[in-house]
Amino acid sequence: MPELRQDAVTGRSVVVATERAMRPSDLSKVRSAEVAGPEECPFCPGNERMTPHELFALRPDGSAPDGPGWLVRVVPNKFPAFKHCEVVAGSHSLFKRCAAEGTHEVIVHSPDHCRHLAEMSVGDAGKVMEVYRERYRVNEMDPEVDYIHLILNHGAEAGASLEHPHTQLFGVSLVPPLMELELRGSFDYREKTGGCVFCDLISRERDSGERVIADAGGFIAITPFASRFPFEVWIIPDSHEPSFGGMSDSQIEGFAGAVRDILRKLNLKFNNPPLNYYIHSAPCDGGDYGYYHWHLECFPRVSTPGAFEWGTGMMINVITPEHAAGFLRS
Ligand SMILES: [Zn+2]
Ligand SMILES: [Zn+2]
Ligand SMILES: [Zn+2]
Structure with a gap:
């Protein structure tokens, strides 16, 4: 059963999910890719039986679940890091732990084994974003889910x-x-100024333009002033909305276009680099987060944090965000 452990000194939480491992000796292999060709790939059409039953799929031809014919498909993760379970009570105060509860789903972008979002049409990328929002909305209704991380x-x-x-x-x-940090910062900013820190950032960045990479379709892409990583990019909607689930139908194409274009730029500049992105959105725990403003944060893995970063919690970024923005714009 996955559990959350809390560090006695800092209060830092760590998820221990042994279902995902592996013998200790397997961990040395984690760095090399598990490259499965389309025949053995559980996400390729024709191999639907290799995944648990689908939760949702776009099937314009009306085909039956768990077979081919889908455009975007959602399945539960076979190795969930979080799943519904009982709270584990009673442990020594230096060693706090509780059961990690929640859900873990996989959204397969398309039937094509090799089609990166960067290579999709805006229309097809928009279908993926529509499914993001659909699953976000379903999961936020779950009383056991307080935060959704895409x-x-x-x-x-x-x-x-x-x-x-x-x-995922x-x-x-x-x-x-x-998220607690971002919520605290956004809340304090509103207390001090009455405004939204993200809305104000957008307008300041627009004025100067030096960290703006793209600005179209209701979304702005910037390299943040205090970027932690080289070529870190934030994509922020123009309109103030705390929750990703609140994205309107008319915004989906703009969002898909912004994400697709940034990934395409990173691909061109760094020759298909490994990268990560995630969406930050207001929690769905019943609180009032009107002061928060959802966004996406993305960075290519072109640098590796070392002992300074791990030991201090401070990143060293070897390129200025202004230079990075200019490079990505060009
Ligand atoms: Zn595949
Ligand atoms: Zn705002
Ligand atoms: Zn954020």
């Missing part, structure tokens, strides 16, 4: 264990520490 790992070095392009959705039973 992530993309592309390439083995970025944590992808399967090559076939897919996104984690519905977790707590608000993660980084």
